[in-house]
Amino acid sequence: MPELPEVEYIARNLRDSLPSLLGRLIQKVHLVWNGVYSTGSDSDSLLKLEGYRFTSVNRHGKYLVLGMKPPNDQANVERFLVIHLRMTGRLFLVPLDQAFDLHTRLTLFLDNNVALRFDDPRKFGRVWLVDDVAGFFAGLGPDALAIGFEEFASRLAAFRRQLKPLLLDQSFLAGIGNIYADESLFRARLHPLAISSDLTPIEVRRLFDSIKSVLDEAVAANGANIDGVFKAGDFIVSVYGRNGHQCHVCGTRIIKIRVGQRGTHLCSHCQKLPEKRTDAN
DNA sequence: CACTCTACCTGTGCGC
DNA sequence: TGCGCACAGGTAGAGT
Numbered sequence: 613m614p615e616l617p618e619v620e621y622i623a624r625n626l627r628d629s630l631p632s633l634l635g636r637l638i639q640k641v642h643l644v645w646n647g648v649y650s651t652g653s654d655s656d657s658l659l660k661l662e663g664y665r666f667t668s669v670n671r672h673g674k675y676l677v678l679g680m681k682p683p684n685d686q687a688n689v690e691r692f693l694v695i696h697l698r699m700t701g702r703l704f705l706v707p708l709d710q711a712f713d714l715h716t717r718l719t720l721f722l723d724n725n726v727a728l729r730f731d732d733p734r735k736f737g738r739v740w741l742v743d744d745v746a747g748f749f750a751g752l753g754p755d756a757l758a759i760g761f762e763e764f765a766s767r768l769a770a771f772r773r774q775l776k777p778l779l780l781d782q783s784f785l786a787g788i789g790n791i792y793a794d795e796s797l798f799r800a801r802l803h804p805l806a807i808s809s810d811l812t813p814i815e816v817r818r819l820f821d822s823i824k825s826v827l828d829e830a831v832a833a834n835g836a837n838i839d840g841v842f843k844a845g846d847f848i849v850s851v852y853g854r855n856g857h858q859c860h861v862c863g864t865r866i867i868k869i870r871v872g873q874r875g876t877h878l879c880s881h882c883q884k885l886p887e888k889r890t891d892a893n
Numbered sequence: 894c895a896c897t898c899t900a901c902c903t904g905t906g907c908g909c
Numbered sequence: 910t911g912c913g914c915a916c917a918g919g920t921a922g923a924g925t
Contacts, residue, residue: 613917613918613919615919647901674919696919696920698902698918698919698920699902699903699917699918699919700902700904700918715903732902733902733903733904734901734902734903734904734917734918735901735902735903736901736902736903736918736919736920738920771894771895772894772895773894773895773896774895774896777895777896780919782919782920789918789919790917790918790919841905841917872896872897873897873898873899873918874918875916875917875918
């Protein structure tokens with residue numbers, strides 16, 4: 613379940629590890645499953661990318677943004693392959709002889725004897741061909757790693773919404789999924805059903821700091837390690853998927869509830885709903 | 894505006 | 910062993 617830290621790891625891997633995607637020439641595009649390609653991007657066809665060369669690898673929220681330039685590029689125009697892995701997508705470079713697998717949806721044959729493979733058993737992941745990146749991401753909130761405290765606080769106060777669905781809302785903040793929403797709220801000692809505009813300044817600060825530290829640690833660990841279910845990197849979760857186990861802070865059993873149709877894990881002792889302040893004190 | 898429901902998918906793991 | 914089924918969840922879009 614790639615969220616911001618896992619996607620960041622993939623981006624760094626494609627950019628900084630060997631072999632790197634940077635500089636590679638697209639020699640042939642093999643669209644194995646048509647559904648992976650989202651029309652509605654301002655483009656004609658993925659198949660016309662032959663001859664393009666990869667020039668940049670970036671991430672915005674959970675989206676990977678691969679920059680490319682066409683052959684004989686006199687106008688110095690960069691176009692972008694935007695990829696969302698959703699639940700089960702994987703994106704990685706392989707030797708040419710490993711260009712396909714059972715769940716491969718798209719393969720780009722490159723020079724230097726490598727191929728870029730997009731695998732996705734569940735077929736949720738999507739690829740767009742985009743010219744105007746800023747326009748494409750116009751509806752997306754600020755990246756969760758990039759946002760500063762002042763902007764976070766003012767955006768949070770602008771909504772009267774439950775914290776959990778708000779954190780998952782990519783137009784509010786881009787990059788947080790179900791795992792890191794639960795982990796951030798646990799670290800901030802805030803209940804998933806607490807209302808955003810009701811938080812005290814101290815609680816807002818605690819939520820901001822918790823999101824930042826959870827994501828920073830997860831990025832440093834190359835993603836989450838969820839016992840027996842999901843293994844990307846080495847970040848150990850505190851509550852996600854740990855219902856029935858003891859909270860490592862207070863020993864209370866972690867529970868799982870549903871919030872906005874989502875499995876939500878919390879420690880009911882550490883994360884209390886604020887009491888209604890109807891009377892003095 | 895805030896929330897809920899449904900659709901999209903298939904591998905996994907449970908109960909019987 | 911094998912069958913059926915609920916479940917996992919990011920996002921879009923429709924409905925309340």
